[in-house]
Amino acid sequence: MNTVKQQQGKVSREIRGSVFLIGLDRPHKRNAFDSHMIHDLSWALTEYDENPALRCAVLFAHGEHFTAGLDLIELQPKLADGVFNFTDDLVNPWGTVGRQRSKPLITAIQGYCYTAGIELMLNSDIVIAHAESQFAQIEVQRGIMPFGGATARFVQAAGWVKAMRYLLTGDFFDSATAYDMNLITEVVHDEISPLQRALELAQSIASAAPLAVQATLQSAQCAFLNSPEMAFAQLQNQLTPLLNSADAKEGAFAMLERRKPKFSGQ
DSSP: OEEEEEOTTSEEEEEETTEEEEEEOOGGGTTOBOHHHHHHHHHHHHHHHHOTTOOEEEEEESSSOSBOOBOHHHHHHHHTTTTTOOOTTSBOTTOSSSBOOOSOEEEEEOSEEETHHHHHHHTSSEEEEETTOEEEOOGGGGTSOOOSSHHHHHHHHHOHHHHHHHHTTOOEEEHHHHHHTTSOSEEEOTTSOHHHHHHHHHHHHHTSOHHHHHHHHHHHHHHHHTOHHHHHHHHHHHHHHHHTSHHHHHHHHHHHTTSOOOOOOO
16 A cells, blocks of 8 residues: 555545545545645546556545535635636546546545535446435535536436436435436445445456556547447547557466456556
């Protein structure tokens, strides 16, 4: 275990093998996002994306709650100036504009997961939530609208009528409802924490061929954000480098030799 960087009150970083743990670390404010935590999360995801030794990241939260959403008292004067407008230099945690993440991200949820927290998990690839977690897309009750992707991704995941039930009311819902609406991947109970389960899945992803994982993710993102036709048109260009990679040869030899493959990312 090697801790790379930790900043109390913002976002922690920790490396475990080839897995990167990113922790929301403002528990005294229920991990509500101020401009500083938004910026630090963006930096953490950029560090992950640019480190070839890291193959999967897990986003979690310190304390009892994932996030109470946005710290509107701190953010209100800054929203009009585009605090969520990210440049191409930094990964946008919400994936709405600017630089997109290119490697897998798993999100572990406990306690409150409100507004920007829902939009964060909707922009990750796998979501694990505790059975007692509570969700709300409450922006309309605060005089604003969701602007971190929920107006598109919530609807894509849940379907129009189920999404509008919560987007237009701001009502709370539980993990079972979130699972029914395809917002989360798995619901866990007290025998295992969301973070423990997320780490299990991260290790499984990290053991796979990293170039193949990234190409698979890129193709799925293209189909989801653009169109299946655009993704299909790019398939051969994505596949050819993989067929010529050392990892493809290692995968074939490992199958013939009936052993676990050891992928190098080359």
